Structure formats: C-alpha cells, structure tokens
Amino acid sequence: MPQIRKLPAIDGQLGWFETSPSRHAAIGQRLRGHHHFHYAVVGAGFTGVALARRLAELHPQARIALVDALEVGQGASGRNAGFIIDVPHNVDGGEADVESNRKLHTLNLFAIERLRSLKDRHGIDCAWQDAGKYMAAHEARHMDALERFAQGLKRAGFDYELVEGAALSRRLGTAYYQAAVYTPGNVLVNPASLVRGLAASLPESVTLFTGSPVTACHDGPPHVLEFAGGTVRADKLVLTVGSFSETFGKVRNRLATVFTYASLSEPLTPDEMGLFDDVAPWGTTSAHPAGTTVRYTPDQRLFVRNTFHYRPALLASDADLRQAMHQHRLSFEARFPALATKPFAHTWGGMISVTRNHHSIFRQEAEGVYSVVGCNGVGVAKGTYLGHYMAEFMAGMQSPALDFILANSQPNWIPPDPFKRIGAAMRMRKELAGAGGEI
Numbered sequence: 001m002p003q004i005r006k007l008p009a010i011d012g013q014l015g016w017f018e019t020s021p022s023r024h025a026a027i028g029q030r031l032r033g034h035h036h037f038h039y040a041v042v043g044a045g046f047t048g049v050a051l052a053r054r055l056a057e058l059h060p061q062a063r064i065a066l067v068d069a070l071e072v073g074q075g076a077s078g079r080n081a082g083f084i085i086d087v088p089h090n091v092d093g094g095e096a097d098v099e100s101n102r103k104l105h106t107l108n109l110f111a112i113e114r115l116r117s118l119k120d121r122h123g124i125d126c127a128w129q130d131a132g133k134y135m136a137a138h139e140a141r142h143m144d145a146l147e148r149f150a151q152g153l154k155r156a157g158f159d160y161e162l163v164e165g166a167a168l169s170r171r172l173g174t175a176y177y178q179a180a181v182y183t184p185g186n187v188l189v190n191p192a193s194l195v196r197g198l199a200a201s202l203p204e205s206v207t208l209f210t211g212s213p214v215t216a217c218h219d220g221p222p223h224v225l226e227f228a229g230g231t232v233r234a235d236k237l238v239l240t241v242g243s244f245s246e247t248f249g250k251v252r253n254r255l256a257t258v259f260t261y262a263s264l265s266e267p268l269t270p271d272e273m274g275l276f277d278d279v280a281p282w283g284t285t286s287a288h289p290a291g292t293t294v295r296y297t298p299d300q301r302l303f304v305r306n307t308f309h310y311r312p313a314l315l316a317s318d319a320d321l322r323q324a325m326h327q328h329r330l331s332f333e334a335r336f337p338a339l340a341t342k343p344f345a346h347t348w349g350g351m352i353s354v355t356r357n358h359h360s361i362f363r364q365e366a367e368g369v370y371s372v373v374g375c376n377g378v379g380v381a382k383g384t385y386l387g388h389y390m391a392e393f394m395a396g397m398q399s400p401a402l403d404f405i406l407a408n409s410q411p412n413w414i415p416p417d418p419f420k421r422i423g424a425a426m427r428m429r430k431e432l433a434g435a436g437g438e439i
C-alpha cells in the first residue's frame with residue numbers, strides 16, 4: 001500500500017471545539033514506538049468511538065487501539081450542526097417504505113438513548129437539549145416539500161406538529177419562515193463536547209492515540225499501521241475514517257465527499273437577547289436540501305450552516321472559507337436583520353460523505369479488515385449505531401438490526417474523477433439554483 005498522502009487538517013476555526021468546556025482536557029496520547037493490539041480502529045469520530053466501546057464490552061480481555069490524526073472533536077464529528085436526528089431524513093423521498101422508515105427510526109432512537117445514558121453516566125457537559133427540530137420553509141414554493149415530509153411522518157406514525165406564521169416567529173425569534181414541521185424527538189448538542197466526552201470515558205482496555213496520522217496501512221494479518229512516531233500491529237483493523245476512506249485504498253467508487261461550512265457567533269449581549277425573550281434554544285433544517293441550517297444555542301449564540309464545495313484534495317482553502325462566510329453573513333442578516341452588526345466568532349469547513357442511494361458502507365474488506373463509512377450527513381446517530389453493530393458483526397453475532405443494516409449497505413457505484421467532479425458540480429449547481437430564499 002502506498003503512503004497515505006491526504007491527511008485531515010483543521011479547515012478554519014472550529015467553533016464547537018473552541019467553545020467546548022473540555023477544550024483544554026488532554027484526551028489521548030501521541031503514538032510513539034511499536035505496539036501490538038488485538039484490534040485497531042482508525043478514526044475517533046462518533047463511529048469509531050462507538051465501535052471501540054462495543055468491542056471492549058464484547059471482548060473484555062482484548063487490547064484495543066483507537067487512533068486519530070487530529071484531537072478528538074476536531075474531525076467532522078465535532079464540526080457538524082449538532083442535530084442527533086431521530087426521524088429518517090428521506091422520509092418524504094418515496095424511496096423508503098413505511099417499514100424501513102420505522103426500522104431506521106428504531107436504530108436512531110437506540111443511538112440517542114445510548115448516547116444519553118453515556119452522557120448521564122459520565123457527566124458529559126455537551127449542552128444536551130431535547131429540543132426537537134424544525135424543518136422550515138421561507139418561500140411559498142417550498143411548502144410542498146414540507147407537506148411531503150409531514151405526509152411521510154404521518155404514514156410512519158411519527159409525532160410531528162405544523163407550526164406557522166406568528167406562532168412560529170414567537171418560537172424562533174425570527175419572522176423569516178412561513179411554516180415549519182416540528183419533530184419532537186431530535187436532540188441538539190455541542191457535538192465536539194459530546195464526542196470528546198465519549199472518547200474520554202472509554203473503558204481502560206481502549207488506548208486512544210490522538211494527533212497521530214496513519215501514514216501507511218499494510219494488510220496482514222497482522223495489519224500494520226505506520227505513523228511518524230512508530231507502528232501499530234493489529235490482528236483486526238477497522239477503518240472509520242469518514243471522508244478519508246478512499247485514501248486507505250479500500251473503499252472505491254462508492255463515496256462522494258463534499259465540504260459544507262458553518263459559522264458560530266459570539267453569545268448575544270443582554271440588549272440583543274431582547275429579540276429572544278421567552279425563546280428556548282432551537283434548531284432548524286431547511287425544506288430544501290441545499291438550504292441553510294440555523295441554531296440558537298443554550299449559551300445564546302447563533303449558528304449558520306450552508307454552502308457546498310467538491311474538493312478532491314480533502315482540504316478547504318482560505319478562499320473557500322471566505323466565500324462560505326460571506327454566504328453565512330447574507331443568510332444570517334436575512335433572518336436576523338436587527339443583528340446585522342453581530343460578527344461571527346468562528347467559521348469552519350467539514351466534509352460529509354454521501355452515497356448515491358443513501359446506503360452506508362458497512363463491510364469486511366479483506367481478512368480481518370473492515371470499513372464503516374457513508375453517514376450521508378446524519379452521522380451522529382447513524383455513526384453511533386453503525387459503529388456499535390460493526391463490533392457485533394465482527395464477533396459473528398446475528399440480529400434483526402444487523403440484517404437490516406446489511407440489507408441497507410449496498411451503495412451504488414459512483415464514477416471516478418473527472419466524472420465524479422463534473423457530476424458533483426452539476427448536482428450542486430442545480431440544487432443551489434432551486435433553493436432560492438431557503439439559503
């Protein structure tokens with residue numbers, strides 16, 4: 001296997017990480033020297049952390065390594081919008097039937113309850129809010145999408161509420177949206193704080209190496225990971241490296257990775273808080289797939305996410321970040337005109353790994369080598385349950401949940417570059433053109 005040349009970078013100022021109460025805690029150690037483990041998991045995002053924990057539960061005698069190129073909470077798992085979503089995202093897509101949607105919902109609830117109990121047991125301070133989620137529309141032409149979403153929820157028997165006009169403005173502190181579908185089971189968090197707390201509370205049999213990029217990976221067994229400071233040999237190896245999966249040479253022609261960007265403001269001043277009298281923390285996603293995600297956080301900051309770029313180098317440039325911040329400003333000022341002078345304190349980019357049919361990659365690649373990737377933008381819940389069940393799959397366990405996951409892990413073929421780049425550019429142009437005021 002050649003050297004791994006594309007390594008994770010920080011891509012801006014990571015707002016959730018920088019504002020996390022655990023920001024200065026030392027979690028993990030640099031890899032130095034030569035080590036042997038029964039299991040090595042590469043990637044300490046939500047997927048890898050859930051996987052390492054479940055491996056430790058199933059094999060209490062095993063020695064497990066969990067490694068990451070960055071600090072925990074600096075990867076996509078700590079850069080996202082912090083929605084832990086219970087209802088399937090494509091409930092309106094017409095692709096999935098009611099039974100599949102219910103099974104997905106059960107898996108998402110399993111992930112939420114597992115995260116909740118770990119958060120409670122280990123006292124993880126991650127601004128956990130059982131706030132629900134609004135899917136909101138600004139323009140009349142996007143009401144159909146809300147209607148389809150509501151119909152899908154109704155068919156599957158999921159709770160929801162349609163909130164419109166003045167009632168919606170009162171709940172959000174902005175009159176920007178005409179209507180929204182509110183689903184109560186969603187949780188909002190500071191995702192960097194949550195994933196850091198989960199990693200810091202792993203069982204003792206898991207050794208966490210952070211700031212330790214894998215620079216080469218040789219198939220075994222034993223499988224050998226190379227680092228600048230040493231090596232790890234492992235009997236079994238699992239890759240949970242998200243958008244970096246292709247750099248390990250295992251996952252080909254199944255994933256498209258796209259950058260999207262977020263900004264977080266400073267906390268509102270007491271004067272600015274006047275706009276949000278009696279408003280509880282909230283999060284909105286958009287009725288349009290290319291629309292803007294917005295949050296009002298428990299520490300009174302405003303969060304904005306939008307803009308997509310296809311960047312095969314797996315890095316966001318300063319120009320990309322500037323362009324995204326400019327769009328964030330426009331979206332922010334449209335929603336909160338009275339706060340036009342409020343600056344953003346942090347702007348960053350992060351990657352989403354998507355597949356064409358929304359299936360994940362969850363499979364054995366070779367003897368003792370496994371991959372989990374392709375969370376399609378909902379990886380806090382999905383990564384948590386896929387990581388958990390991958391440990392059970394590796395142990396030869398069987399269950400209806402595993403059968404369902406395996407049946408939904410058949411991602412369609414995606415052509416290599418330059419066709420992938422051209423396809424991604426065309427798709428993004430089309431989506432952006434249709435999104436209008438939802439951005």
Ligand SMILES: Cc1cc2nc3c(=O)[nH]c(=O)nc-3n(C[C@H](O)[C@H](O)[C@H](O)COP(=O)(O)OP(=O)(O)OC[C@H]3O[C@@H](n4cnc5c(N)ncnc54)[C@H](O)[C@@H]3O)c2cc1C
Nearest residue numbers: 043045046047069075077080081083214242350378379380
């Ligand atoms: C801006 C944004 C908003 C989002 N909003 C949401 C949301 O609200 N809710 C939601 O559920 N999902 C959201 N997502 C998606 C979510 O973040 C991902 O689905 C999730 O992080 C996937 O978790 P993971 O553990 O599989 O991968 P990742 O979090 O990508 O973790 C992979 C890890 O592998 C490490 N790695 C890669 N290469 C190497 C190497 N060579 N050596 C060592 N380590 C390596 C990386 O450093 C990284 O930490 C969003 C994503 C972005 C970017």
